[in-house]
Amino acid sequence: MFVVRAHSSDNIDKRQGRPFVEIAANGINIPLVGEQWLEHWCSLPITEDFFKRLYEFQVRDDDVYVVTFPKCGTTWIQETTWLLVNNLDFVKANAEDLITRSVFIDLIALYTEMPIDSIESADKASSPRVLKSHLPAHLIPKQIWEKKSKIIYCARNPKDMVVSYFHFHRGLGTWQGDINEFVEDISNNDIMYSPYWEHFMDFWRMREEENVFFTTYEDMKRDLRAVLIKLNKFLKKPDLSEEQLQQLEKHLSFDSMKANKRVNLTYSIKAGHGSPYVREDFQFMRRGIVGSHKDELSPQIHKKLDAWIAEHLKKYNVKLEDIFGKL
Ligand code: PPS
Numbered sequence: 001m002f003v004v005r006a007h008s009s010d011n012i013d014k015r016q017g018r019p020f021v022e023i024a025a026n027g028i029n030i031p032l033v034g035e036q037w038l039e040h041w042c043s044l045p046i047t048e049d050f051f052k053r054l055y056e057f058q059v060r061d062d063d064v065y066v067v068t069f070p071k072c073g074t075t076w077i078q079e080t081t082w083l084l085v086n087n088l089d090f091v092k093a094n095a096e097d098l099i100t101r102s103v104f105i106d107l108i109a110l111y112t113e114m115p116i117d118s119i120e121s122a123d124k125a126s127s128p129r130v131l132k133s134h135l136p137a138h139l140i141p142k143q144i145w146e147k148k149s150k151i152i153y154c155a156r157n158p159k160d161m162v163v164s165y166f167h168f169h170r171g172l173g174t175w176q177g178d179i180n181e182f183v184e185d186i187s188n189n190d191i192m193y194s195p196y197w198e199h200f201m202d203f204w205r206m207r208e209e210e211n212v213f214f215t216t217y218e219d220m221k222r223d224l225r226a227v228l229i230k231l232n233k234f235l236k237k238p239d240l241s242e243e244q245l246q247q248l249e250k251h252l253s254f255d256s257m258k259a260n261k262r263v264n265l266t267y268s269i270k271a272g273h274g275s276p277y278v279r280e281d282f283q284f285m286r287r288g289i290v291g292s293h294k295d296e297l298s299p300q301i302h303k304k305l306d307a308w309i310a311e312h313l314k315k316y317n318v319k320l321e322d323i324f325g326k327l
Helices: 010-015 048-055 074-085 090-095 118-124 143-147 158-172 179-187 196-205 217-222 224-234 242-251 254-259 265-270 292-296 299-316 320-324
Strands: 002-006 021-025 042-044 064-068 130-133 150-155 212-216
Touching (some): 002 048, 010 179, 021 048, 064 074, 074 090, 074 150, 074 217, 074 224, 074 254, 090 242, 150 217, 150 224, 158 179, 158 292, 179 299, 196 299, 212 217, 212 224, 242 254
Parallel strands (some): 064 130, 064 150, 150 212
Antiparallel strands (some): 002 021, 021 042
């Protein structure tokens, strides 16, 4: 069961110019006890009809879901997962775009001008499917929790997420404003898929669940090999040889992925897959580092973000370091 309410804000009208709603669902079968799921509102530029299709999406037993808040390393962990699930099929990975090998199921809901019906594409995809979603735990297709499908979740530290999301949204032409205004909008949950905090904290708290693999962008940067070995085990695949690990590390490095038109969405987005308003200078693979906030944000913005971070960490009684290691 899900509920939808209007989410109106002058800032959304001014900077995004399209209607938003807030959605909550009853979180049936989610293994987090005591949550008032119907009070967890998520902001989306979606219609109730589209959301219903997503929520009721037909899940298959061997599906694997890559779930993230936007700009937190989705494409990186998605390519990694696809390769492991598909027994390192580099021939197919180099021949077919990641967006067709691994469908982003919510895409249909975000850009209504899109000529692609992502739910139909996912329905038609052959098994085993690796599907991507940015929806939070209680809004992903409800059968995922019923069937206990494998979920790969990747989180990223809040400041780098903000910087990356700002460049992305602005570059796509789907959000107008400066970084100050972006920080204001994300703190007010006026950016699609927010709130960020509940999104990743829900999965952090479920990281020991048998069907959940929780990792971070920072972990992948720190020691990609360790994440590869752990994820491979989680997927119940045969051990990787030294040669296979090296091949994966090379393919998944930032420089290789940036140069790879099959995974770097700069090309497909500029060709019209993603938004019709994309700017000339748009780059999907931008810097690919931990800490880009350090030289991209002013002291005033750092102060604002520090207050936002402290307010939320207090609620969950954790330190950023517990989740992301030393930043
Ligand atoms: S999306 O649109 O939500 O799916 O975007 P997402 O893939 O989550 O995030 C994009 C950011 O991830 C960086 N990226 C990588 N970093 C390191 N190594 C590899 N291989 C890699 N692939 C993608 C990408 O550059 C974006 O981060 P920023 O900080 O903007 O550079």
